[in-house]
Amino acid sequence: EAGVAQSPRYKIIEKRQSVAFWCNPISGHATLYWYQQILGQGPKLLIQFQNNGVVDDSQLPKDRFSAERLKGVDSTLKIQPAKLEDSAVYLCASSLGTGTGVGAFFGQGTRLTVV
Amino acid sequence: AQKVTQAQTEISVVEKEDVTLDCVYETRDTTYYLFWYKQPPSGELVFLIRRNSFDEQNEISGRYSWNFQKSTSSFNFTITASQVVDSAVYFCALSEDNNAGNMLTFGGGTRLMVKP
Numbered sequence: 001e002a003g004v005a006q007s008p009r010y011k012i013i014e015k016r017q018s019v020a021f022w023c024n025p026i027s028g029h030a031t032l033y034w035y036q037q038i039l040g041q042g043p044k045l046l047i048q049f050q051n052n053g054v055v056d057d058s059q060l061p062k063d064r065f066s067a068e069r070l071k072g073v074d075s076t077l078k079i080q081p082a083k084l085e086d087s088a089v090y091l092c093a094s095s096l097g098t099g100t101g102v103g104a105f106f107g108q109g110t111r112l113t114v115v
Numbered sequence: 116a117q118k119v120t121q122a123q124t125e126i127s128v129v130e131k132e133d134v135t136l137d138c139v140y141e142t143r144d145t146t147y148y149l150f151w152y153k154q155p156p157s158g159e160l161v162f163l164i165r166r167n168s169f170d171e172q173n174e175i176s177g178r179y180s181w182n183f184q185k186s187t188s189s190f191n192f193t194i195t196a197s198q199v200v201d202s203a204v205y206f207c208a209l210s211e212d213n214n215a216g217n218m219l220t221f222g223g224g225t226r227l228m229v230k231p
Binding site: 107 | 223
């Protein structure tokens with residue numbers, strides 16, 4: 001079974017530029033998450049989708065971050081404009097459903113460096 | 116609000132030693148789930164175990180074992196006879212069982228270095 005796919009693996013941009021990350025979850029997984037992991041810290045949830053609807057985006061900096069999950073499968077996360085403090089690894093994860101405590105499976109992440 | 120604390124930021128052991136990684140959590144919910152993930156240098160988070168709040172039985176899987184104690188809000192992870200391949204960052208995480216979803220709250224992680 002294929003895992004969670006993310007691209008690109010690495011991205012370097014200048015501050016104030018825009019960037020987008022892509023995620024393809026495990027087939028059949030209804031729930032998709034985007035986490036931000038700053039170096040030396042644990043991942044922090046940015047947004048959670050159930051199919052193509054947003055379940056939780058309370059920690060998403062909406063002035064610069066946006067995410068969508070069209071057709072309830074693939075998802076993109078965008079940052080516009082990027083700041084230096086956005087340098088982090090952006091992890092996408094998916095799970096079968098919500099409210100069941102099922103484990104989430106993570107992709108390898110996209111390492112973003114903002115210079 | 117939920118919180119997970121991993122007080123040990125870094126542990127260094129010599130191969131074949133046993134090592135315990137501590138995890139303490141806070142939650143107001145009576146139903147919740149606890150997880151451990153491994154993050155090797157390659158970066159992906161590898162799921163190790165999930166435990167629900169009603170199951171306090173300890174679990175053993177090969178060289179890995181987990182000790183869940185609700186009385187102390189702890190979910191500790193022990194690696195027996197550690198190996199160099201166990202070197203990684205280990206995260207403990209908590210998920211509350213509510214209809215809003217099962218987002219994970221992670222601890223800060225413990226970096227384990229196993230030296231040959």
